[in-house]
Amino acid sequence: MVVHHHRRGLYTGANSGEIMVVQWLRTSIFLVAATCFVVEATTRPDRQPSTANDILARYPGQDDYISPTRIVWAAVGSPADLFCNLTSPIPGDPALLVLWYKNGIHKPIYSYDARNRPASHWQNPSHFQDRADFSVDSDTLKLKQAQAEDQGTYRCRVDFRTNPTLTFTTNLTVIVPPRRLTVYTDMNVEARRSVGPYLEGETLRLTCKAFGGSPPPRVTWWEGSLLVDMTPEVETLDEVSNTLVLPPLSRRDLNRALTCHAQNSNLTEPLTTTLILDMNFPPLWARFERILESLSANVAYSIVCESAGSRPPPLITWRLQDTILTTHTETTSHEGNLTTSELKWTPTVGDVGKVLSCQAESEKIAYPPLIVEWHLDIHYTPITILKPGKSLNLSNIEEGDDVYFECSIQANPWVYKIIWLHELRELHHNVSAGVIISNQSLVLQRVTRAATGNYYCVASNVEGDGKSNPILLRVKSYTSVLTSHNIYVVFVIAFAQGVEYIMPYPLMCMMKVDTKIHRLGSRSTVSYTPNTELDYGTLLCWGTNSVGLQRHPCVFHVFPAGRPDPVHNCSGFNLSETVVNVRCVAGFDGRLPQTFVLELYEPHTNILVANATSTVPRFAVGGLQHGMTFTAVLYSSNGKGRGEMVSFKVYTLKDVAEKRTGEYKVDFTAKSTTQKITIS
Incomplete structure (x- = not known):
């Protein structure tokens, strides 16, 4: 490492380690000295008369005196005090003129003149610009806001009336903080x-990197x-x-x-810049929050997958075998x-045995994804398919034949019960009845016409009951039994009026009377007109089909x-006041x-008061006068035609308070007008 310094030749021949040690010592001594001299510069010196005597005793025979250099430190923009002792060694000898000089400037930059009263102050406007003021009380030249150009050596010359001239020297150092601080990455990109x-x-x-500053900053x-790190490189x-170099980073360095x-x-506040270390991490682990032993088909589930340690949050992908599922949402914790x-x-039945997987991967880091898998065990209601025997021709089953059915079952878990239904009857x-049930098969021996209808098989497991498709069994028979509930008879009203019978089965109907017969598909209709009383009685009808003639005829009574x-x-x-x-x-x-018809008459005049008609013999006639007796x-x-009339007495109540009473019963015979009323 090469170290450059503004003093040329200072470190010539030194190695890099010695240069860093010397530089560190120099900077430390500089800061300590600055602190000490600041304390001295900011402390007001006492005006002791013995100072002049000491000075003269130290330099005998000299007319003028020049003091040792005093060191003063001041930061840019802060006040600075330049000391000058106005005390004469001779008592009662006042200072008459004080002149301030700065190295490099031959003329005074500030003066205090007490030769005339009042004393006057003067300063060079091109130097301090009204920032300087001499205080007689503290013997100091006060600079209000020190500037970088104020740095230098100042001499204060004091002329007394009697005593020789005294000169005091002060070295003012103005500290300029660095103007800018910038951090760069190893790619030479500024970091903020x-x-x-x-x-x-x-x-x-x-x-x-710190730019500017006097003296050079640390x-x-x-x-x-x-x-x-306290060692500068350049x-x-x-x-x-x-340059700060940190060893291989770990997760603990995040947000450092x-x-x-x-x-x-x-004397100045440090110039600082703080950086937060950002890092990306792959996921540490992924897992299902809860794994069930089995799932039920056609039941909605909420399945949760968790992943931790990834920064930024991972990309979660759900798959069912090779199919990507998209019906999921993600949330991230506060941290x-x-x-x-x-x-x-x-899940559906088709998902049995498949693998449901949750994959967590980082979108920012090329790192292998974490995958957790769930081997699905799907339970479902049994799926049943009913089939006839392989050699069975359902279109040609006659009485006495044997019929065989097979029930194919697909279920998980396996069924614990299988039942067979004939038209929903188990x-x-x-x-002995010709019904043989063996596991998943049904055998009907020597079937009769009663075996006609739909057949089902029902398999049951813990998920429910699975009902198969129906198979319709049609048994061809010689017999055809029609009961009264499928026959519609319109009774004749008088002689010479027709009667029509509708017989839905069989295909052919033969009547033993001279009648008109109409056939339409499987329906046979006969039109029959009795002409005399001898024509009433019983009608017989036989049908025929491909098997043969009906053995027992259909019977109709006319x-x-x-x-x-x-x-x-x-x-x-x-009973009430106005209603009967x-x-x-x-x-x-x-x-x-x-x-049915009800008529009410006034018994004395036989005038019709009210009448009512109904399809049932029950009436309620209102709007009548109270306390009246009527003939009903x-x-x-x-x-x-009309049947025989029945007459009897009915009443309305007299008293308003008597709203309801018990039932009365009329005893009568046909056409009787005498009634016996019982009040309960």
């Missing part, structure tokens, strides 16, 4: 506020209050630099604060050390229609829809 990012294992080199590196007239100081005196990725995912193993029977068991209920409520039991309707006439009618 932060430096980096660096990687683990790299070496940090930072060069701090450049050091600090970490907080700890001195890291020193010139206008530049001092110090390094401060460069530049200072040339304790930025932990990154959490939450995947919203619904089948049980019954050899009855003649008539007028309805009279109502009976009538009663009034919930009546209910009866309907008689036989004559096999035709019937309608009730009858029913249908398409054949």
Whole structure:
């Protein structure tokens, strides 16, 4: 290392180690001396009369006296005091004239003249520019704001009335702090506020350069209050630099604060710049927050993957085998050390045995990614497929044939139960009934027409019940049984009126009467008109198909229609002031829809007061006068005519407070007008 100094030849022939030691000692002595002399310069000297006597005793026979040089230090912009003793060795001998000189300037720069009263002050305007003022009380020339050009040696000449002239010498040193401090990286790029990012294992080199300053500043590196590097590498007239070299960096160096100081005196604040060390790291680890033993298909899950140690936060990638999943979100902790990725995912049956992986990698560092894997165990409801036996022709199954079904099952975990359904009715193993169930197969022996319908197999595990596709079994049979609930009969109203029967099955219907038969697909319709009472009775219908003739015919009973029977068991209920409520039991309707009519008459005049019609024998007639007795006439009618009328008495209440009473019952016979009313 070569050290340059503004004093040429000072270190000629010295090695680099000696130069650094000498430079450090010189700078340290300089700062200590500056501190000591500042204390002396800022302390007001006492005016002791013995000083002049000591001076004359020290230099006998001399007319003039020149004192030793006094050293004064001052920072730029701060005040400076230049001392000058105005005390004469001869008592009562006042100082009449004080003149201040500066080396290099032959004329006085400041004067204090006490020869005339009042005393006058004068200063050279081109030198101090009104910044200087001589104080007689403190015997000092005070500079208000010292400037760099004020540095030099000053002489104060004091002329007394009697005593010879005294001269006092002061050397003023003005300290100029460095004007700029800059830090450069090893790429010679200026660093501000932060430096980096660096990687683990790299070496940090930072060069701090201080420009300007008189005397040359001392450049050091600090970490907080700890001195890291105090040795400057380069020193010139206008530049001092110090290069900091840190060993291979580790994670502990992240956000490390390094401060460069530049200072040339304790009189000034150091010039500093602080840098924060930024670093990038690969992730340390990645893991699933929780791994379940198994997952259920078609159930939504939130799966969390965590990664720590990466800076900046890592890039998280989810994969299912080779397929990238995108339904995830990431969050980073406040310190930025932990990154959490939450995947919203619904597994399916097709994911059984696949691998779900979470990958964490740094986007800034070429470093192998960290991958964690989850071998999936997917549970799902059994998938069942029902198939007929391989040699079975479902389109040609006749009574007496054997039928065989197979149930194919895919399940995880395996099923614990398999059941068979015929039209949603569970089948049980019954050899005597021809039902044989063996594991995943069903055998129906000697099937009959009752075996026609849809068949299913249902397999169950802990996830649920899996129902198969239906298989429709059609058994061809000689017999066709039609019950009354699938036959629609319109009863005749009178002779010579037609009756129509709709028979949905079989394909052909043969009637043993002279009628009109219409066939449409699997429906057969007969139009039959009874002409006399002898034509009523029973109709028989046989059907035929590819198997043969129906063994048991369909039977239809035809009855003649008539007028309805009279109502009976009538009663009034919930009596009130203005409403009459009546209910009866309907008689036989004559096999035709019937309608019920209620008429109310005034008993003395037989004037119709109100009437009502209903499809059921229950009435509520309102708007009547209170305290009245009415004759009620009730009858029913249908398409054949009106039935017998039934009459009885009904009442409305007299007293307003008596809103409700019990039920009364009317005992009567057909066409009877005598009623027996029971009040309960």
